[in-house]
Amino acid sequence: MSEGSSEVAIHDDGEHSALSPALVERMADYARAARASSTWRAYDSDLRHFATWCAEHSPALSAVPAAPATVAGYLTALADNGYKPATIRRRMAAISVAHQLGRHLNPTTSVEVATVWDGIRRTHGVAPARKHALETGLLTRVLEAVDGDRLTDVRDRALLLVGFAGCLRRSELVALDVADIAETADGLVLAIRGSKTDQERAGTLVGLAYGSYRPTCPVRSWIAWREAAGLVEGPAFRAVNRHGGVSAGRLDPGSVARIVQRRVAAAGLSPADFAGHSLRSGFATAAARAGVTDRSIMRQGRWRSPTSLDSYVRAGRLFDRDNPSGKVGL
Incomplete structure (x- = not known):
């Protein structure tokens, strides 16, 4: 150097x-x-x-x-x-x-x-300006606006849902190959080959269960994209040109942010408030709000410590049953 x-x-x-x-x-x-x-x-x-x-x-x-x-x-x-x-x-x-x-x-x-x-x-100060979490309610609203059958619509629906349910970082999402996504009776099993907290590339498996509602099911959305794009091997998420041609190369991490911002804008939300990381933070927030334990959220998102997770789940637990402001007789 x-x-x-x-x-x-x-x-x-x-x-x-x-x-x-x-x-x-x-x-x-x-x-x-x-x-x-x-x-x-x-x-x-x-x-x-x-x-x-x-x-x-x-x-x-x-x-x-x-x-x-x-x-x-x-x-x-x-x-x-x-x-x-x-x-x-x-x-x-x-x-x-x-x-x-x-x-x-x-x-x-x-x-x-x-x-x-x-x-x-x-x-x-050192606190970064955080983008909004794309938690379940907002994600559902965004997906309702992705109502077309164009190949980009099918891809974006799968990308948003797999990224959200897998609690994936942008780099992990675009690094997935078709071979890394196994379809089982219980759902999808993602093989994450390496990540920010796994620089040695030991790898880990992440499970995505079937959704209760077909329009927001990550498993069905992935299968629909794989079949529509004719994917057999290589990158799982790829560019699609204006003529509907599917690229051989994978999307880059910045593409995830652009897709998220384009889709939230179509749903009437401010794109400046969201980024690619909004999928990951949205899942953690929604899981915390649903009462999921920190240990389970950490395992899905591959956080190494509760301290790292805390800033993600705090917003989801502001009004849980232990909130003291609702117990003082007001």
């Missing part, structure tokens, strides 16, 4: 000269695999931004290695120019990784940088 770039490189400490170039390159391949390619791209963009800021601020400033005062000044400039704390945190992570890979002293761990970061968080 050189200044202004997060491209992974194996640091040459003199010992690597005894290794073959092919082995060193494979070492770099595995180092790259330690993080998702999207993460490396984000780090690359962030580090270039930092390097540009250093060059424009003063020719004497170095991005890698950087002094703690330089990083603290950069964070201050970001905060004063309206960057969100989440973006600033990611920029810090990129700078940290660049220094670790280059075997430089890490300025982000200094007291100076940590103190400035604490001040930014206290001043600007």
Whole structure:
């Protein structure tokens, strides 16, 4: 990883000269695999931004290695120019990784940088602006507007329902292959090959039961899409052109957000309030409201801890039977 770039490189400490170039390159391949390619791209963009800021601020400033005062000044400039704390945190992570890979002293761990970061968080807050959850009632309303028989309608109905019932992340939904979806007497069994919380790709199975109502049944919607598109193998969810032709390639994660926003808009909702993640948060909210235990929700959504799940289910339990505001005699 050189200044202004997060491209992974194996640091040459003199010992690597005894290794073959092919082995060193494979070492770099595995180092790259330690993080998702999207993460490396984000780090690359962030580090270039930092390097540009250093060059424009003063020719004497170095991005890698950087002094703690330089990083603290950069964070201050970001905060004063309206960057969100989440973006600033990611920029810090990129700078940290660049220094670790280059075997430089890490300025982000200094007291100076940590103190400035604490001040930014206290001043600007760290809570992200959340999109609305597409819980069952809203999803049903959206599906009622997806009432056509065009191939895109059949696909979108299946994508929304499988994504919702499986409590899937966008990346997990578009990564599904036809072979990953087994049709059983009880419903669908999804093989999730890898995810945000399964970087080692151990894999897990997720069950989708038959719905009580045919229009909102994830199992029937998937079968309808598979049959209409003539899917036998390859990606489960694909692009459909204006002539009804089905692409051989899979949708990208951003397509899920666009489909959700297009469909909520058709149902008379504000598309700006929803995103691809609204399916996952909607399922967790609806399940919590229905009295499903945290353990069961965590298993379906593959959350590792109740803390991670809490922000999803809190809204669904605001008015459960233990709400004290209904028990004080008002």
